[in-house]
Amino acid sequence: MSGHGRTDLDARAWLLWGVAASLPPLLGRNPFVLTATLLAVLGVRAAMAPSDAEGALAWNGIVRLAAVFASVGTLFNVLTAHLGDRPFASVPDSLPIIGGPLTLNALVYGLLSGSALLTLVLVGTTLGAALDWPALARLLPARLSTVAVAGAVAWAFIPQTVVALREIREAQAARGYRARGGRDLVPLLVPLLAGGLERAVTLAEALESRGFSSSSDQQDWTSAGPPWRAVLAALGLAGTLLGAYLLAAETPIAALTTIGFSAVALAVAGADKRNPRRRTRYRHTHWRQRDSVVAGTAIIVVAAVVITLAADPRAIRYDPYPSLIPPRVNLGLLAALTLLLSPVLVAPVRPSGSPSAKTSRSVQRVPLP
Amino acid sequence: MSLLAPPPQVRFEAVSYRYPQQAEPTLQGVDWRVEEGEFVVVAGPSGSGKSTLLRCLNGLVPHFSGGRFGGTALVAGRDTRRNGPRSLSRLVGFVFQDPEAQLVTSRVEDELAFGMEQLGVAPLTMRKRVEEVLDLLGIAALRGRDVATLSGGERQRVAVAAALSLQPSILALDEPTSQLDPWGAEDVLSALTRLNEDLGLTVVLAEHRLERVVAHADRLRFLPAGNGAAVEGRPRETLAAMDVALTPPLIRLARRIGWQPLPLTIKEGRACVRLDPRHPASPPTDRLSxxxxxxxVVQDVTVGYGSRAVLEHLNLDAGPGELVALMGRNGSGKTTVLRSVMGLHRPKTGVITACGRDLSRVDTAELARDVGYVPQQPGTLLFAETLREELAFTLKHHGGRGKDLETVLALLGLADAAERHPRDLSGGERERAALAAVLVGAPRVLLLDEPTRGMDAARKAALGTILHDLCAEGATVLxxxxxxxxxxxxxxxVVLLGDGRVVADGSPREVLSGSLTFATQINKLYGGQWLTVEDVVTGLERGND
Structure with a gap:
């Protein structure tokens, strides 16, 4: 599984960092803000993510894929969005869809959207390499433990799938197979999906054999207790999805409100004290000063982004249509974004394969009698 | 004090089982008992039902797999039809074949605690048990390690420790060493022996490498192919009765030349040699390359990942008709040599040529017309709807040039599987299917990466014959x-690699004889340049003449 946890930072601190680093590319296209965020994330990634392990190579593959999508997206935007006041070339109108003026406005918007996508993927892959997923799963309420482990396992499949895809491509090249078009992808996808399914079945067997989700009640969290809990849980999940959509639709206040209500609904649905699951925890994590620093700086970044969005939206949002005007610079916000580098400054990195420092330092062991 | 014998840990009565969508049952009328504290080894050819039998112990069959289950299976007094794997997890620890796929957390210590957390074991007890299993399996030094950084043998020992942390009455292991190198396998099997002998843990082990375990087993159960009657008894009794092709070389020799009782260890075998008045004449000479x-031709080649060199200024060549075995510990560069010859790694320095072509100027798909490659995960090669189509694809890519499709399928024992989807084949069949898909193109060079992983002795012998014939036709095999x-x-x-360099290069007799780590069972017995059962049998016949 993934989740190597190569740093001695608490999973909650990493999660807050991830939220803070994701907000700017989610909320706007201001090039200064995007560049500052991208540089900060690259700095953290360079310092935290291992460069030689197979898992890291898999994450790098995902970043490369995102870079390809970003480039293709930019090209697509230039060829299909014929808007703006700065044409630099023209394609004959007789050609469907791509016919018309090609504008710098479309190129700029495509590049900014591509860099926003790349930043989000880099945030995800940095978390994938640095975050201790089992520790995160342990932090969730006991009733959500089944979902948490399933989520951690699913997350671990991402780099494994990328590695498997590389192996399949190589093996099939060794059989003389060349993928030339969309239909030729089938021979790549069939073994990829079948292999993934086989891995999933083996893992499921291993989980069953080791008593996964075998606490006394033997019930799933959504089915435990009175029906209203299940309804509340369903509403909470639906609200979370709606919140994510509202965020993407650039209505942050409505989005944050919806996500907040959804979190409360999920917490209430999961807090059934009459029939608690008997799952126990081996580790009890200890929140330290460095975790406070990273979490605190992440909260400052989130606050700076939200306040700026309310007070000076153009400092975060930027639209090159219909006129290519210079974007606004907000030095205060840019200064706040440099705080995203805090993990590099406060969290030492363990070399890949070394014993976890958490064992001796950040984990408060249960004392023997 | 009761004089009554304790009830058996496992009692199967007339157990039958058929997988969903299969016409024939895998188990039929199985009666079986395992007593408390026994070490039982289950052996048999691929597809004989070893894994299915073990999966009945913890309820994966039928609760997880579905299908039709008949008869009664009682494990530690519980009926497995009424108790699934979750509830049986306290009683039966289960270790799977693949060390990669069964670990569910990222850190060793967390892995050991995972099952206990699921079962709600108190934190104090968890802590104590984790310490105990770390010491029992000798893995205390690994406690904080990321599981991704462990070797295969270390992972399997962690898997055994994780199963033991639940303090089961029975430990069932499904070919736990089949994916491991000899040293990793030795570590795991030594640990099992210790657990059984020192702690009295009941161990049920499905295993192909009988030579390492029969000396420690109380009973050996042999499952023949095709639902035949199982043979079970003390290891000597079963080894004397089972298919000789599936027995270890020491037993094959003993049965061929009539040693009684059958020696189970090299030490016992040496005693037989001392007492036997017959002495083999001088060992046969080397097969000449x-x-x-x-x-x-691999010339001064350096290959690396990032700053880490895997091959360093390596020189190696192989001629037509040669079968070159690349040996060495894990990480010594064996796979990288094969991948480099297939053009999947570009060397940092040096030149590789295959069939007269400089690989820096040929792409892998083009090279595949002359060079065939079967990787460690052969399933990655297969993508067609049927096995026949797989082979047909290779022939098409070779412009119709190659071997007869039906002949290749028959040669590899896959004639009946021609119309099946490659993904529906068993593990062993899939290995052979991948080999068939490559062999049908009649490659001039064949690259095989660990082709015998998980293969039983009879299949290995068949593979040996195929490779021998291929070389006789002039192909080169690495x-x-x-x-x-x-x-x-x-x-x-034999080319022995160490840290990306050639450590030894010579005939099998030169390199394997007297080796501390690469000697065959027969060589350990007779020393000198004796390597195989056939060497000794022929030598004895010549000695009698």
Whole structure:
């Protein structure tokens, strides 16, 4: 599984960092803000993510894929969005869809959207390499433990799938197979999906054999207790999805409100004290000063982004249509974004394969009698 | 004090089981007992039902797999039809074949605690048990390690420790060493022996490498192919009765030349040699490598990942008709040599040529017309709807040039599987299917990466014959393997790698004889240059003449 946890930072601190680093590319296209965020994330990634392990190579593959999508997206935007006041070339109108003026406005918007996508993927892959997923799963309420482990396992499949895809491509090249078009992808996808399914079945067997989700009640969290809990849980999940959509639709206040209500609904649905699951925890994590620093700086970044969005939206949002005007610079916000580098400054990195420092330092062991 | 014998840990009565969508049952009318504290080894050819039998112990069959289950299976007094794997997890620890796929957390210590957390074991007890199993399996030094950084043997010991942390009455292991190198396998099997002998843990082990375990087993159960009657008894009794092709070389020799009682260990075998008045004449000479212009030339090649060099200024060549075995510990560079010859790694320095072509100027798909490659995960090669279509694809890519499709399928025992989807084949069948898909193109060079992983002795012998015939037709074979018995039987040359360099290069007798780590069972017995059962039998016949 993934989740190597190569740093001695608490999973909650990493999660807050991830939220803070994701907000700017989610909320706007201001090039200064995007560049500052991208540089900060690259700095953290360079310092935290291992460069030689197979898992890291898999994450790098995902970043490369995102870079390809970003480039293709930019090209697509230039060829299909014929808007703006700065044409630099023209394609004959007789050609469907791509016919018309090609504008710098479309190129700029495509590049900014591509860099926003790349930043989000880099945030995800940095978390994938640095975050201790089992520790995160342990932090969730006991009733959500089944979902948490399933989520951690699913997350671990991402780099494994990328590695498997590389192996399949190589093996099939060794059989003389060349993928030339969309239909030729089938021979790549069939073994990829079948292999993934086989891995999933083996893992499921291993989980069953080791008593996964075998606490006394033997019930799933959504089915435990009175029906209203299940309804509340369903509403909470639906609200979370709606919140994510509202965020993407650039209505942050409505989005944050919806996500907040959804979190409360999920917490209430999961807090059934009459029939608690008997799952126990081996580790009890200890929140330290460095975790406070990273979490605190992440909260400052989130606050700076939200306040700026309310007070000076153009400092975060930027639209090159219909006129290519210079974007606004907000030095205060840019200064706040440099705080995203805090993990590099406060969290030492363990070399890949070394014993976890958490064992001796950040984990408060249960004392023997 | 009761004089009554304790009830058996396992009692199967008339157990039958058929997988969903299969016409024939895998188990039929199985009666079986395992007593408390016994070490039982389950052996048999691929597809004989070993894994299915073990999966009945913890309820994966039928609760997880579905299908039709008949009869009664009582494990520690519980009926497995009424108790699924979750509830049986406290009673039966289960270790799977693949060390990669069964670990569910990222850190060793967390892995050991995972099952206990699921079962709600109190934190104090968890802490105590984690310490105990760390010491029991000798893995205390690994406690904080990321599981991704462990070797295969270390992972399997962690898996055993994780199963033991629940303090089960029975430990069931489904070919836990089949994916491991000899050293990793030895570590795991030593740990099991200790657990059984020191703690009285009941161990049920499905295993192909009988030579390492029969001396420690209380009973050996042999499952023949095709639902035949199982043979079960003390290891000597079963080894005397089971298919000789599936027995270890020491037993094959003993049965061929009539040693009684059958020796189970090399030490017992040496005693037989001392007491036997017959002495083999001098060992046969080496099979001479055919002379010819090299087909594969690796010249001063350095290959690395990032700043880490895997091969360093390596020189190697192989001529037509040669079967070169690449040996060495894990990480010594065997797989990288094969991948480089297939053009999947670009060397930092040096030149590789195959069939007269500089690989820096040929792409892998083009090279595949002359060079065939079967990787460690053969399933990655297969993508067609049926096995026949797989082979047909290769022939099409070779412009129709190659071997007869039906002949290749028959040669590999896959004639009946021609119309099946490759993904529906069993593990062993899939290995052979991948080999068939490559062999049908009649490659001039064949690259095999650990082709005998998980293969039973009879299949290995069949593979040896195929490779021998291929070389006789002039093909060049490069095979990365840990399997010294196969190498002794079929290789014309052995190249021993260490840290990306050639440590030794010579005939099998030169390299394997007297080796501390790569000697065959027969060589350990007779020393000198004796390597195989056939060597000794022939030597004895000549000695009698």
């Amino acid at each position: 055919p002379v010819g212009r090299p087909v594969v 095979m990365a393997t840990h399997d010294v018995e196969l190498v002794a039987a079929v290789a014309t040359r």
